Amino acid sequence: MNYKNGKDVLPPRLLKELQHYIQGELLYIPKPEQTRAPWGELSGSRTSIALRNKEIFIQYSAGRSAKNLAEDFYLSEESIRKVLSKMRLLRQEASSVTK
Known part of the structure; x- marks a missing residue:
């Protein structure tokens, strides 16, 4: 400023x-x-978190436990569950749009 x-x-x-x-x-x-730019647009934080969440979802889908993911990504298990829930919802929305 x-x-x-x-x-x-x-x-x-x-x-x-x-x-x-x-x-x-x-x-x-x-x-x-x-x-005004949305939160994280200019700094790249939004993109970074989206990529992290996608990786969490991919690893969970491949059989990793929420507990292991929490340890690897330095998040609580509750945060991992929220990420997974959000990613599932995004997947459902994307698949309903393409139908």
Whole structure:
């Protein structure tokens, strides 16, 4: 986040109106919702977790236990079960779309 002086970027009328509410303090102005990237999009975290979850599902389908997967992926067994449940649901949705 870059600091910008309001005098340099705002029209004088808007600057005067803002000074009515806040003076000499930092003010964060968020991006509009439609321009914000979803969580993990920019950092690659979303893709990384999706790949991890796919690998968990593949290994579970090949016979690995939830306990072993939890140890290997440093997650709780409950987290592994949630991943598996979500992956099953995604598979069902994908297969119903292709039919």
